[in-house]
Amino acid sequence: MRQLTQAFLEVEEKLLSLLEEVRSLRPYIESLEEENIRLKRESCALPQNETERVIANAAQIEGVAHDNLVRLYKEGFHVCHLHFGQPIEAGACLFCAGFLRRE
Ligand SMILES: [Zn+2]
Secondary structure, three states, X not given: OOXXXXXXXXXXXXXXXXXXXXXXXXXXXXXXXXXXXXXXHHHHOOXXXXXXXXXXXXXXXXXXXXXXXXXXXXXXXXOOOOOOOXXXXXXXXXXXXXXXXXX
């Protein structure tokens, strides 16, 4: 094979594998973007002084095993970032349900 042709084929191959790599990152980036939008929405919905409480809740939730979160929820306590540890009053919490589904 001629040298230039060979060089061209090599570059083409490299570009294709790079493209494949970039494409494989796409779902990951999309999920990050969704998460980002969700977090922004949540933090916008909160008054400034509650943000710290939510962050503290998040840290607490991370330290609790999933089974225990499920049990806590079944016993009638919030396991979501917004109201962690507080009794659920209205029967169900969409945030808790969403959180447990995602885990
Ligand atoms: Zn909740």
